[in-house]
Amino acid sequence: METMLFELALTCYFAATIVCLLELFKGSKATSRIMVGLVIAGFALHTANIAARYIISGHMPTASLHEATSFFSWCIVLLFFFLEYRYRIGLLGSFIMPVVFILMLTSSILPRKIENLSPLLQSSWLFIHTAFAFIGDAAFAMAFGVGIMYLIQEHYVKSKHLGGLFKKLPSLQILDEMNYRLITIGFPFLSLAIISGSLWAESSLGTFWRWDPKEVWSLITWFIYALVLHVRLTQGWRGKRAAILSIIGFSAVLFTFFGVNLLLKGYHSFK
Numbered sequence: 186m187e188t189m190l191f192e193l194a195l196t197c198y199f200a201a202t203i204v205c206l207l208e209l210f211k212g213s214k215a216t217s218r219i220m221v222g223l224v225i226a227g228f229a230l231h232t233a234n235i236a237a238r239y240i241i242s243g244h245m246p247t248a249s250l251h252e253a254t255s256f257f258s259w260c261i262v263l264l265f266f267f268l269e270y271r272y273r274i275g276l277l278g279s280f281i282m283p284v285v286f287i288l289m290l291t292s293s294i295l296p297r298k299i300e301n302l303s304p305l306l307q308s309s310w311l312f313i314h315t316a317f318a319f320i321g322d323a324a325f326a327m328a329f330g331v332g333i334m335y336l337i338q339e340h341y342v343k344s345k346h347l348g349g350l351f352k353k354l355p356s357l358q359i360l361d362e363m364n365y366r367l368i369t370i371g372f373p374f375l376s377l378a379i380i381s382g383s384l385w386a387e388s389s390l391g392t393f394w395r396w397d398p399k400e401v402w403s404l405i406t407w408f409i410y411a412l413v414l415h416v417r418l419t420q421g422w423r424g425k426r427a428a429i430l431s432i433i434g435f436s437a438v439l440f441t442f443f444g445v446n447l448l449l450k451g452y453h454s455f456k
Contacts, residue, residue, distance in 0.1 A: 220278050258284075336425065338356075361423055382400070
């Protein structure tokens with residue numbers, strides 16, 4: 186059952202992505218409603234899939250790379266709904282749903298077997314630490330999408346091509362504000378993820394920090410976003426530079442999430 190729910194959610198996200206890409210060129214209120222409906226359907230099925238794996242395993246379904254990637258995409262969609270309600274930007278889905286679909290497609294090809302938790306993971310810290318981490322990463326993923334939107338809109342403004350996609354995209358000011366707000370959401374959650382992870386390590390391993398590859402790259406990512414906020418507040422780096430930094434930051438997030446797990450070995454690595 187949980188496999189079927191996942192496949193149906195993936196199908197809905199794929200259809201939503203196609204509609205979102207069509208919206209870039211021939212968008213209308215009808216296509217926007219179809220897109221939102223498909224995302225809602227996919228999210229409902231996705232939620233049921235996560236709940237089913239939780240019931241079967243008895244623990245938060247983030248113990249494998251398949252589960253973690255799926256849950257990551259679920260968090261992005263959840264945040265997408267919040268921003269869609271807050272800003273009412275129809276084209277936001279055109280830059281976010283492809284990311285969600287790629288993550289879900291990646292999750293679909295990873296081993297799906299439900300594994301028993303290792304003794305190290307059998308802790309109440311599992312939910313706390315991973316929830317903070319995934320919410321933070323989801324906010325950074327949204328900032329990445331908004332950063333791409335900003336660069337495209339700025340290109341239209343500078344080239345004085347003020348038709349077509351320019352009219353569909355939000356103003357540069359709104360996009361810059363969204364980018365900043367998303368990073369100010371993601372950064373505290375990343376900080377809490379690192380702190381809770383350190384407390385978990387101390388209670389389980391007797392030390393706050395072991396220089397595990399995931400710990401190191403999480404810290405590198407933290408410094409990148411700390412730099413983004415610092416130069417924005419002290420040097421006035423806004424607009425294009427802030428958008429580029431948010432894209433670079435999300436690249437670090439992806440390497441921390443996938444690169445470390447697949448290329449580097451540590452006690453954070455998935456089986």
